[in-house]
Amino acid sequence: YLSLLFLGWLTSPSAWHNKYPVAHGSRQSPIDIVPHQASRDPNLSQIVLNYDRCTSINISNNGHSVVVEFDDTDDRSVIQGGPLDNPYRLKQFHFHWGEKGCEGSEHTVSGNSYASELHLVHWNAVKYKTFDEAATAPDGLAVLGIFLDTGDDHRWLHTITDALYMVKFKGSITDFKDFNPKCLLPSSLHYWTYLGSLTTPPLHESVIWIVLKDPITVSEKQLGKFRMLLFTGEEEDQRLRMENNFRPPQPLKGRKVRSSN
Numbered sequence: 559y560l561s562l563l564f565l566g567w568l569t570s571p572s573a574w575h576n577k578y579p580v581a582h583g584s585r586q587s588p589i590d591i592v593p594h595q596a597s598r599d600p601n602l603s604q605i606v607l608n609y610d611r612c613t614s615i616n617i618s619n620n621g622h623s624v625v626v627e628f629d630d631t632d633d634r635s636v637i638q639g640g641p642l643d644n645p646y647r648l649k650q651f652h653f654h655w656g657e658k659g660c661e662g663s664e665h666t667v668s669g670n671s672y673a674s675e676l677h678l679v680h681w682n683a684v685k686y687k688t689f690d691e692a693a694t695a696p697d698g699l700a701v702l703g704i705f706l707d708t709g710d711d712h713r714w715l716h717t718i719t720d721a722l723y724m725v726k727f728k729g730s731i732t733d734f735k736d737f738n739p740k741c742l743l744p745s746s747l748h749y750w751t752y753l754g755s756l757t758t759p760p761l762h763e764s765v766i767w768i769v770l771k772d773p774i775t776v777s778e779k780q781l782g783k784f785r786m787l788l789f790t791g792e793e794e795d796q797r798l799r800m801e802n803n804f805r806p807p808q809p810l811k812g813r814k815v816r817s818s819n
Protein backbone atom coordinates (compact mmCIF):
# COMPACT_ATOMS: atom_id res chain seq x y z
CA TYR A 559 0.00 0.00 0.00
CA LEU A 560 2.88 2.35 0.95
CA SER A 561 4.53 1.49 -2.37
CA LEU A 562 1.34 2.64 -4.14
CA LEU A 563 1.40 5.89 -2.17
CA PHE A 564 5.08 6.33 -3.05
CA LEU A 565 4.33 5.58 -6.71
CA GLY A 566 1.48 8.06 -6.59
CA TRP A 567 3.75 10.73 -5.10
CA LEU A 568 6.39 10.12 -7.79
CA THR A 569 3.88 10.75 -10.58
CA SER A 570 2.18 13.72 -8.87
CA PRO A 571 2.64 17.30 -10.21
CA SER A 572 4.73 18.37 -7.19
CA ALA A 573 7.37 15.73 -8.04
CA TRP A 574 7.58 16.33 -11.81
CA HIS A 575 10.49 18.82 -11.40
CA ASN A 576 12.82 15.94 -10.40
CA LYS A 577 12.71 14.50 -13.89
CA TYR A 578 11.55 17.66 -15.75
CA PRO A 579 13.35 20.71 -14.25
CA VAL A 580 11.38 22.98 -16.66
CA ALA A 581 8.48 22.40 -14.22
CA HIS A 582 9.98 25.36 -12.31
CA GLY A 583 10.41 27.39 -15.55
CA SER A 584 9.30 30.93 -16.38
CA ARG A 585 6.29 30.09 -18.58
CA GLN A 586 4.54 27.11 -16.99
CA SER A 587 0.83 26.25 -17.28
CA PRO A 588 -1.87 26.32 -16.12
CA ILE A 589 -2.24 29.69 -14.35
CA ASP A 590 -4.89 31.49 -12.34
CA ILE A 591 -6.50 34.05 -14.66
CA VAL A 592 -7.54 37.31 -12.92
CA PRO A 593 -9.88 39.00 -15.43
CA HIS A 594 -9.49 42.64 -14.31
CA GLN A 595 -5.68 42.25 -14.39
CA ALA A 596 -5.77 41.02 -18.02
CA SER A 597 -5.05 43.82 -20.51
CA ARG A 598 -7.58 44.38 -23.30
CA ASP A 599 -5.49 44.46 -26.49
CA PRO A 600 -7.25 46.16 -29.44
CA ASN A 601 -4.74 44.53 -31.81
CA LEU A 602 -6.05 41.09 -30.79
CA SER A 603 -8.38 39.95 -33.56
CA GLN A 604 -11.04 37.27 -33.08
CA ILE A 605 -9.97 33.65 -33.32
CA VAL A 606 -11.24 31.72 -36.35
CA LEU A 607 -11.86 27.96 -36.22
CA ASN A 608 -12.07 26.11 -39.53
CA TYR A 609 -13.15 22.65 -38.39
CA ASP A 610 -15.73 21.96 -41.08
CA ARG A 611 -13.53 19.54 -43.02
CA CYS A 612 -12.02 18.04 -39.87
CA THR A 613 -11.36 14.30 -39.80
CA SER A 614 -11.44 12.56 -36.46
CA ILE A 615 -9.72 9.16 -36.49
CA ASN A 616 -9.82 7.48 -33.09
CA ILE A 617 -10.45 7.84 -29.37
CA SER A 618 -7.95 6.41 -26.86
CA ASN A 619 -6.95 6.22 -23.20
CA ASN A 620 -3.28 7.22 -22.88
CA GLY A 621 -3.12 6.72 -19.11
CA HIS A 622 -3.43 10.48 -18.48
CA SER A 623 -6.70 11.38 -20.25
CA VAL A 624 -9.09 10.34 -23.02
CA VAL A 625 -7.86 11.67 -26.37
CA VAL A 626 -9.60 12.10 -29.76
CA GLU A 627 -7.03 12.28 -32.57
CA PHE A 628 -7.40 13.94 -35.98
CA ASP A 629 -5.82 13.58 -39.40
CA ASP A 630 -3.29 16.43 -39.43
CA THR A 631 -1.61 15.61 -42.78
CA ASP A 632 -2.97 18.83 -44.30
CA ASP A 633 -4.62 22.13 -43.30
CA ARG A 634 -8.18 20.81 -43.32
CA SER A 635 -8.83 21.77 -39.67
CA VAL A 636 -7.05 24.83 -38.32
CA ILE A 637 -7.26 27.60 -35.77
CA GLN A 638 -6.04 31.07 -36.75
CA GLY A 639 -6.29 34.75 -35.86
CA GLY A 640 -6.09 36.19 -32.36
CA PRO A 641 -2.48 35.94 -31.09
CA LEU A 642 -1.47 33.50 -33.84
CA ASP A 643 0.76 34.58 -36.73
CA ASN A 644 -0.41 31.74 -38.98
CA PRO A 645 -2.84 28.80 -39.00
CA TYR A 646 -2.20 25.97 -36.52
CA ARG A 647 -3.37 22.42 -37.36
CA LEU A 648 -5.77 20.48 -35.08
CA LYS A 649 -4.00 17.35 -33.82
CA GLN A 650 -6.09 16.10 -30.86
CA PHE A 651 -8.40 17.10 -28.04
CA HIS A 652 -8.64 15.72 -24.51
CA PHE A 653 -10.11 16.60 -21.13
CA HIS A 654 -8.99 17.21 -17.52
CA TRP A 655 -11.44 16.63 -14.64
CA GLY A 656 -11.73 16.12 -10.86
CA GLU A 657 -13.39 13.58 -8.59
CA LYS A 658 -16.20 15.98 -7.68
CA GLY A 659 -17.90 18.89 -9.45
CA CYS A 660 -16.12 21.76 -7.68
CA GLU A 661 -12.64 21.09 -9.10
CA GLY A 662 -11.13 19.58 -12.23
CA SER A 663 -10.15 22.41 -14.56
CA GLU A 664 -6.48 23.33 -14.96
CA HIS A 665 -6.81 27.09 -15.44
CA THR A 666 -8.73 28.86 -12.68
CA VAL A 667 -10.51 32.24 -12.89
CA SER A 668 -9.99 34.49 -9.85
CA GLY A 669 -9.10 31.36 -7.92
CA ASN A 670 -12.24 29.47 -8.96
CA SER A 671 -12.07 26.06 -10.63
CA TYR A 672 -14.54 24.62 -13.11
CA ALA A 673 -15.54 20.94 -13.09
CA SER A 674 -13.45 20.15 -16.17
CA GLU A 675 -11.41 21.67 -18.99
CA LEU A 676 -11.29 20.64 -22.66
CA HIS A 677 -8.00 21.17 -24.54
CA LEU A 678 -7.95 21.34 -28.34
CA VAL A 679 -4.28 20.93 -29.30
CA HIS A 680 -2.99 22.50 -32.55
CA TRP A 681 0.53 22.75 -34.00
CA ASN A 682 2.41 25.20 -36.22
CA ALA A 683 2.81 23.20 -39.44
CA VAL A 684 3.92 26.34 -41.33
CA LYS A 685 7.18 26.65 -39.35
CA TYR A 686 7.75 23.04 -38.21
CA LYS A 687 7.73 19.71 -40.05
CA THR A 688 6.23 17.51 -37.32
CA PHE A 689 4.12 17.84 -34.18
CA ASP A 690 7.02 16.58 -32.03
CA GLU A 691 9.33 19.27 -33.42
CA ALA A 692 6.67 21.95 -32.88
CA ALA A 693 6.03 20.68 -29.33
CA THR A 694 9.54 21.84 -28.31
CA ALA A 695 9.40 25.28 -30.03
CA PRO A 696 8.31 28.49 -28.23
CA ASP A 697 5.61 29.17 -30.87
CA GLY A 698 5.03 25.52 -31.74
CA LEU A 699 1.62 24.78 -30.21
CA ALA A 700 -1.68 26.58 -29.78
CA VAL A 701 -4.06 25.02 -27.24
CA LEU A 702 -7.69 26.19 -27.08
CA GLY A 703 -8.96 25.72 -23.54
CA ILE A 704 -12.71 25.45 -22.86
CA PHE A 705 -14.16 25.27 -19.34
CA LEU A 706 -16.91 22.76 -18.53
CA ASP A 707 -19.53 23.78 -15.94
CA THR A 708 -22.06 21.32 -14.46
CA GLY A 709 -25.77 21.79 -15.07
CA ASP A 710 -28.03 20.43 -17.83
CA ASP A 711 -26.95 17.63 -20.20
CA HIS A 712 -24.75 18.79 -23.09
CA ARG A 713 -26.66 18.02 -26.31
CA TRP A 714 -23.66 16.58 -28.18
CA LEU A 715 -21.27 15.31 -25.47
CA HIS A 716 -23.05 11.91 -25.43
CA THR A 717 -21.23 11.10 -28.68
CA ILE A 718 -18.03 11.04 -26.62
CA THR A 719 -19.35 9.70 -23.31
CA ASP A 720 -21.08 6.78 -25.11
CA ALA A 721 -17.66 5.70 -26.45
CA LEU A 722 -15.80 5.87 -23.13
CA TYR A 723 -16.63 2.28 -22.10
CA MET A 724 -14.55 1.14 -25.10
CA VAL A 725 -11.42 2.93 -23.81
CA LYS A 726 -11.72 2.12 -20.09
CA PHE A 727 -8.17 0.82 -19.74
CA LYS A 728 -4.85 2.64 -20.33
CA GLY A 729 -3.60 1.73 -23.81
CA SER A 730 -7.07 1.06 -25.28
CA ILE A 731 -8.06 2.71 -28.58
CA THR A 732 -11.02 2.49 -30.93
CA ASP A 733 -12.30 4.10 -34.15
CA PHE A 734 -13.98 7.49 -33.70
CA LYS A 735 -14.88 8.96 -37.11
CA ASP A 736 -16.83 12.04 -38.23
CA PHE A 737 -16.77 13.91 -34.92
CA ASN A 738 -16.59 17.69 -35.35
CA PRO A 739 -15.47 19.43 -32.13
CA LYS A 740 -17.27 22.60 -33.27
CA CYS A 741 -20.27 21.18 -31.37
CA LEU A 742 -18.30 21.57 -28.11
CA LEU A 743 -17.78 25.34 -28.42
CA PRO A 744 -19.63 27.92 -26.28
CA SER A 745 -21.62 30.68 -28.00
CA SER A 746 -18.92 33.33 -27.53
CA LEU A 747 -15.30 33.00 -28.67
CA HIS A 748 -14.09 35.80 -26.34
CA TYR A 749 -10.80 34.65 -24.81
CA TRP A 750 -7.76 35.27 -22.64
CA THR A 751 -4.34 34.49 -24.12
CA TYR A 752 -0.85 34.09 -22.64
CA LEU A 753 2.40 32.19 -23.30
CA GLY A 754 2.66 28.90 -21.40
CA SER A 755 3.45 25.21 -21.51
CA LEU A 756 2.15 21.69 -21.72
CA THR A 757 0.43 20.84 -18.43
CA THR A 758 1.72 17.26 -18.38
CA PRO A 759 5.33 16.00 -18.66
CA PRO A 760 7.52 16.86 -20.55
CA LEU A 761 5.98 20.33 -19.75
CA HIS A 762 7.59 21.94 -22.84
CA GLU A 763 7.21 25.78 -22.84
CA SER A 764 5.83 25.69 -26.36
CA VAL A 765 2.14 26.64 -25.99
CA ILE A 766 0.30 29.81 -26.98
CA TRP A 767 -2.78 29.41 -24.74
CA ILE A 768 -6.18 30.65 -25.85
CA VAL A 769 -8.69 30.13 -23.00
CA LEU A 770 -12.34 30.88 -23.80
CA LYS A 771 -14.10 33.05 -21.20
CA ASP A 772 -17.48 31.29 -21.49
CA PRO A 773 -17.83 27.69 -20.27
CA ILE A 774 -19.98 25.02 -21.87
CA THR A 775 -22.44 23.14 -19.64
CA VAL A 776 -22.44 19.36 -19.16
CA SER A 777 -24.39 17.29 -16.62
CA GLU A 778 -22.91 15.65 -13.52
CA LYS A 779 -24.08 12.35 -15.08
CA GLN A 780 -22.10 12.97 -18.27
CA LEU A 781 -19.02 14.00 -16.27
CA GLY A 782 -19.39 10.90 -14.10
CA LYS A 783 -18.79 8.74 -17.15
CA PHE A 784 -15.26 10.19 -17.49
CA ARG A 785 -14.56 9.01 -13.94
CA MET A 786 -15.17 5.37 -14.91
CA LEU A 787 -12.03 5.48 -17.06
CA LEU A 788 -8.89 4.00 -15.47
CA PHE A 789 -5.29 5.25 -15.22
CA THR A 790 -4.27 1.58 -15.22
CA GLY A 791 -4.08 -1.04 -17.96
CA GLU A 792 -6.25 -4.17 -18.31
CA GLU A 793 -3.35 -6.41 -17.21
CA GLU A 794 -2.60 -4.45 -13.99
CA ASP A 795 -4.11 -5.77 -10.76
CA GLN A 796 -4.47 -2.30 -9.19
CA ARG A 797 -7.45 -0.48 -10.69
CA LEU A 798 -6.90 3.29 -10.34
CA ARG A 799 -9.91 5.41 -11.39
CA MET A 800 -8.97 8.22 -13.80
CA GLU A 801 -9.81 11.44 -11.95
CA ASN A 802 -8.03 14.60 -10.73
CA ASN A 803 -5.86 14.50 -13.89
CA PHE A 804 -5.33 18.28 -13.66
CA ARG A 805 -2.19 20.26 -12.80
CA PRO A 806 -2.72 23.09 -10.32
CA PRO A 807 -2.01 26.73 -11.31
CA GLN A 808 1.68 27.69 -11.66
CA PRO A 809 3.48 31.00 -10.87
CA LEU A 810 2.80 33.77 -13.40
CA LYS A 811 6.47 35.00 -13.16
CA GLY A 812 5.67 38.42 -14.60
CA ARG A 813 3.72 37.20 -17.64
CA LYS A 814 0.96 39.36 -19.11
CA VAL A 815 -2.44 37.85 -19.81
CA ARG A 816 -4.21 39.61 -22.69
CA SER A 817 -7.95 39.71 -23.22
CA SER A 818 -9.85 39.79 -26.52
CA ASN A 819 -12.54 42.48 -26.84
Ligand SMILES: Cc1ccn(O)c(=O)c1
Nearest residue numbers: 677679693701756757758
Ligand atom coordinates in the same frame (compact mmCIF):
# COMPACT_ATOMS: atom_id res chain seq x y z
C1 LIG B 1 0.15 18.32 -26.08
C2 LIG B 1 -0.58 18.32 -24.77
C3 LIG B 1 -0.41 17.26 -23.89
C4 LIG B 1 -1.12 17.27 -22.68
N1 LIG B 1 -1.95 18.29 -22.35
O1 LIG B 1 -2.63 18.29 -21.18
C5 LIG B 1 -2.12 19.35 -23.20
O2 LIG B 1 -2.93 20.22 -22.85
C6 LIG B 1 -1.40 19.37 -24.43
Ligand SMILES: [Zn+2]
Nearest residue numbers: 652654677757
Ligand atom coordinates in the same frame (compact mmCIF):
# COMPACT_ATOMS: atom_id res chain seq x y z
ZN1 LIG C 1 -4.47 19.29 -21.51
